[in-house]
Amino acid sequence: xxxxxxxxxxxxxxxxxxxxxxxxxxxxxxxxxxxxxxxxxxxxxxxxxxxxxxxxxxxxxxxxxxxxxxxxxxxxxxxxxxxxxxxxxxxxxxxxxxxxxxxxxxxxxxxxxx
Amino acid sequence: xxxxxxxxxxxxxxxxxxxxxxxxxxxxxxxxxxxxxxxxxxxxxxxxxxxxxxxxxxxxxxxxxxxxxxxxxxxxxxxxxxxxxxxxxxxxxxxxxxxxxxxxxxxxxxxxxxxx
Numbered sequence: 001x002x003x004x005x006x007x008x009x010x011x012x013x014x015x016x017x018x019x020x021x022x023x024x025x026x027x028x029x030x031x032x033x034x035x036x037x038x039x040x041x042x043x044x045x046x047x048x049x050x051x052x053x054x055x056x057x058x059x060x061x062x063x064x065x066x067x068x069x070x071x072x073x074x075x076x077x078x079x080x081x082x083x084x085x086x087x088x089x090x091x092x093x094x095x096x097x098x099x100x101x102x103x104x105x106x107x108x109x110x111x112x113x114x
Numbered sequence: 115x116x117x118x119x120x121x122x123x124x125x126x127x128x129x130x131x132x133x134x135x136x137x138x139x140x141x142x143x144x145x146x147x148x149x150x151x152x153x154x155x156x157x158x159x160x161x162x163x164x165x166x167x168x169x170x171x172x173x174x175x176x177x178x179x180x181x182x183x184x185x186x187x188x189x190x191x192x193x194x195x196x197x198x199x200x201x202x203x204x205x206x207x208x209x210x211x212x213x214x215x216x217x218x219x220x221x222x223x224x225x226x227x228x229x230x
Contacts, residue, residue: 043221098211
């Protein structure tokens with residue numbers, strides 16, 4: 001079983017709709033999670049990180065963690081065509097010498113149609 | 115402050131040739147990571163380096179792949195005797211020393227290797 005899994009999509013929504021993205025993880029000890037956004041032919045960039053259970057909001061983006069079901073969600077309100085990208089959830093793991101190893105899900109491709 | 119710089123952006127090699135991918139971290143970052151992204155797959159950790167040291171290479175294939183981060187110059191990911199299965203996007207990321215679990219990795223735009 002993969003440590004972090006996502007539905008690959010694509011997920012197609014009309015402009016202005018709410019985009020709902022999900023990720024599952026296997027290890028109940030995981031506490032921190034990150035969402036990265038990757039535009040086509042570009043490198044990933046950090047959207048937001050979240051800790052344990054509950055919600056975290058940043059502008060149009062809301063991240064949720066449900067520890068009981070080992071489920072991570074990202075919601076994008078008032079979606080724009082510029083939100084069209086692949087969204088990757090990741091679990092960070094601090095490793096030796098103050099490093100940070102990220103384990104990524106496979107990513108979900110989102111297409112917001114004008 | 116320039117971001118993580120990778121070159122070449124695109125590289126074409128024939129089977130059996132060598133591929134060298136270069137990465138210059140962001141200014142002030144001492145940690146370099148290499149990730150590989152196969153078509154339609156997520157990013158997979160390969161190796162973590164600091165200057166002149168390989169810290170964690172648990173994701174590196176045992177053969178043909180090597181990485182270095184010399185005292186001077188960029189980090190290099192080297193693939194010897196490339197095969198078609200090596201075709202992928204290789205991303206470099208950098209960070210300062212991590213404090214806690216929320217340390218961000220800053221990614222370059224990737225080097226896309228095609229093996230003919």
